[in-house]
Amino acid sequence: MQSSLVLQNLLSAPVLFFFLGILGVLVGSDLEIPSPLPKLFSLYLLLAIGFKGGMELAQSGLGPQVLLTIGAAVAMSLLVPLSSFLLLRLRLDGYNAAAIAASYGSISAVTFITAESFLNVLEVNFDGFMVAALALMESPAIVVGVVLAKITAPAEDREVSGEQENGNGGLRWREVLQEAFLNGSVYLLIGSLVIGYVVAAFSPAGLEKMDPFTEKLFYGALCFFLLDMGIVAAQRLRDLQKAGAFLIGFSLLAPPVHALAGLLVSVLLGLSQGNTLLFMVLCASASYIAVPAAMRMTVPQANPSLYISTALGLTFPFNVVIGIPLYMVLTRQFIPAG
């Protein structure tokens, strides 16, 4: 049964288009999706997933399990970067360790979406409030990362970076929070979630009219975007030689370990099979959009090619290709079917 799930994932349209993108780079095709078209798809996916999540949240309501799950998700997004940092610090300087830890504490919306599509094909249910968990897990890790970088910074650096632009440390914090909570993707996701909630609650006639855009088109648009993600991930693979064996090992072992932690929490919370898989995927995935952008601004001393190439070049493909079905196998082992 295990291998059949992996195979089923490998042979689904989104994953196949992801491979097509990777293969294109490997064989040297000049296929490219020119900027800003990928941005169109990423904005679309965030808007659609947020809207649908909010809509379902309005239907399920904000009961105790919902709030507990969301709380646990936020807690994981604080714990994962802390433990990752301790491990990464063994081999890396404080700046890079903090930036990479922040990536792994945060999440990848596309991995989450791919997991949702996987569940849809398997006809396993999941709840809209998991999107709220997704939205709230994006930002906290950024704050943790910045704090860790500050704490471990050599004394003289701390002086300089405090002085340089703001004259004091206070303004700096505004920037960190701005980057963490108001960057475009977090903002659009949360905004669409709220809109979906409000429309479902107050003008449900609008839901049906949104359906062709946010629901029907979704799967195809995901395929198109994963094609591009394949191209980009493959290009990132080249940077990995700079990363070294330690980081490569980290980026392939962190996902299953974090997924196991997520499974444990899900069992304790009594989540359904579908929600458990999504929770595991949230813990296992690493951010290559919001966090890198924030780290570049707030911890410029860290090397972007390290945190981007690991999160995008290894962890993302691992989760999309092997991780998701693997976590489903584990879910079925430990969680009774709904």
Next chain:
Amino acid sequence: MQSSLVLQNLLSAPVLFFFLGILGVLVGSDLEIPSPLPKLFSLYLLLAIGFKGGMELAQSGLGPQVLLTIGAAVAMSLLVPLSSFLLLRLRLDGYNAAAIAASYGSISAVTFITAESFLNVLEVNFDGFMVAALALMESPAIVVGVVLAKITAPAEDREVSGEQENGNGGLRWREVLQEAFLNGSVYLLIGSLVIGYVVAAFSPAGLEKMDPFTEKLFYGALCFFLLDMGIVAAQRLRDLQKAGAFLIGFSLLAPPVHALAGLLVSVLLGLSQGNTLLFMVLCASASYIAVPAAMRMTVPQANPSLYISTALGLTFPFNVVIGIPLYMVLTRQFIPAG
């Protein structure tokens, strides 16, 4: 009942996404929809609205009421800029008064589309020929604006601008007409209208195949575009300090006044509730696409930030958020339900 209509509009998906865009700018999110993606949505909306309008025009035919309504629409697009000009001239020089008057005489397709969506949600019918009125109201105001600017130009200016590039004034007229009737958005709208008409009349099998693109997708695409319009409108708000209290007052009072004039005409023409709302919206809205582009070429002495920031930063949000439900309240007062 009145307040419930306003609320219903405020809580609809398109208006909520519009607010999301405005809010993004106000709180300092870096959410942006990079160029040329907004152009994709504006081209799409024009194509879809034109096609659907033409299709329905073919079904309703070109009876006397249709022709009368269209004639009245064109007349309004000549009268509104003339009266606006007289008012604006009290405080502004001839060039700026002419350019702003032209904006308010012309129309905003997105406001019209939002009103259509509003009617759809209320399940109030309207006719396809209103799109023809929309299309024919875009251009005349441009010609009026240029004529007004010419007439009030100081004598020495007239000389120079006549000479400068063409050697004579004749060629200049070609340019004005070109800008008025052949600018991209007017051309695409009228072209799609004609195509919709022809397809409906001669190869109706094509209608059904166009439906997913022009009809199903429409509401979601409008939401996406209004998100961007919110961002752009909010950015324009900053320019308003240059405009001064007189212009700000004008941009908020002109819409309801012009809408009332439109209501009067609708009553005289015996239009249905749905058509009356659309007619009022056409009169009340101001152009921030075709007219500014034309004015920049033909009346370069006017200051673009004045006519764009009023039409886009104030009049557009006013109409979308408050105007449309307000005009609907008035419509229900004076027009018997179909």
Next chain:
Amino acid sequence: MQSSLVLQNLLSAPVLFFFLGILGVLVGSDLEIPSPLPKLFSLYLLLAIGFKGGMELAQSGLGPQVLLTIGAAVAMSLLVPLSSFLLLRLRLDGYNAAAIAASYGSISAVTFITAESFLNVLEVNFDGFMVAALALMESPAIVVGVVLAKITAPAEDREVSGEQENGNGGLRWREVLQEAFLNGSVYLLIGSLVIGYVVAAFSPAGLEKMDPFTEKLFYGALCFFLLDMGIVAAQRLRDLQKAGAFLIGFSLLAPPVHALAGLLVSVLLGLSQGNTLLFMVLCASASYIAVPAAMRMTVPQANPSLYISTALGLTFPFNVVIGIPLYMVLTRQFIPAG
């Protein structure tokens, strides 16, 4: 009956939008679809047509008629450039003759798609394996073109071009094959074909989810893209004065002649009416995407404006407007209805 088919094609939405684009350029409208939006539509069309073709191929299987048809298609893509070259060599130097011949040996995916839409409206069936023929006809002509250019190159040129960048002739071949088989559009088309096949065979649940994207949206997206193709083709028309009467004649006579050759082969193979039309269109159309890009790299001595302006400015409009219905008339003459 003949004229009614031509008229039916002329009055279909895709062809009308194509005319709208042409007319826009002729009357001087500033309507434009800014880059990279056209690329979005061309990538989308390739992905959708490939996916649908692969899906249908999985349903029909790879029987002898399928393999024979595909074999004949590849043979045509070798023969057409050879015969065209002999003719073109009468008036043109070897480089230009080879490059133009390669264009006409290869195919135009948009012409093929337009023909499919035409058949859909007529409710005439055709098979998914014709997309495989399309995919496999793109590349061989490129190789033929390069070989012809090499063979007819003056001795001293051959030396230089062999030396210049690679030090030897071997590497050069890699580049030719790379351009022929791995350029973006060929790669995406074949890749999507394979994916469609695999998904249909192994995870058919995914087919339905792709349907709104690849099937429903298709007709409208084709209209949008043909609007742009009209603009581009009209702009290319201006370059034609450089081409001269001989080339203009060639670009208008080659399509029907090649279509007749295709008809002959179809009769011999016993193809259905729908497949015959598509086969004729493949033979008749000329490439303005993959081949020009490849020729620019591998035969830089040829003048791009010659091969692009003929294929795009004349042959493409001819096929879309007159060719397709004309070939259908012939098909009905010689092929019994299914």
Next chain:
Amino acid sequence: MKRIDLILSERELNRVCKAITKAGAKGYSVMRHVTGMSPSGEISEAMDFSGLGANAHVIVFVDDDLLGAVAAAVRPLLKRYGGVGFVSSAEPL
């Protein structure tokens, strides 16, 4: 040789390019979607959907003796519609 840098609104681009050609320049290059700031305000890409668009940057490399003609052709357009122009020295590679 001289290198001329012109920065102006995309709307007037066609006119300026025609003027450059008419003045005898053998070539030029255009970058669109240029944003910028000047005493008359900030130009962003935000209005791109309206076709009012952003700025364009035109580069023209000309022989010294053509500079006068190009300048004479372009100056009135910059004056009428706005935009700036600068000249520096350059040599063919």
Next chain:
Amino acid sequence: MKRIDLILSERELNRVCKAITKAGAKGYSVMRHVTGMSPSGEISEAMDFSGLGANAHVIVFVDDDLLGAVAAAVRPLLKRYGGVGFVSSAEPL
């Protein structure tokens, strides 16, 4: 006059533009979506969807006496975040 060419990551563009204005320059122009290479690696548009984006090219024409102020304002930003700056001579058209 002087022509200043700055090439830096789009992420820091706002800061740099503010610094230029604060230093007293009357205008500048910005080209985005610039890619490039430097000793610290290659910058492509591939990550554009992430907002990490590519480089931007900023051109500032200033009077000679302002060069010092603009340089002083921009240099620390280039040093902190990366990016390069060059100066050449130019004259108004």
Next chain:
Amino acid sequence: MKRIDLILSERELNRVCKAITKAGAKGYSVMRHVTGMSPSGEISEAMDFSGLGANAHVIVFVDDDLLGAVAAAVRPLLKRYGGVGFVSSAEPL
């Protein structure tokens, strides 16, 4: 220092960039989607969807002693595929 401006078709961009690097330049910047005109015709963005694309503008700042090497590496490519190159003087900011 020298500033080298190259304008050429996007298709050949990779080759030219490689040549520049191989010649020893430490960095360069690329602007794509450049349109233009030259004696051999007009280049618009109209063919962009085909990948045949428009022009690219490459800027390279190099020390004076590297100019020769870069010029030698780039010239044959410009000659073979088309494109132009110009050199001016510049100083680091």
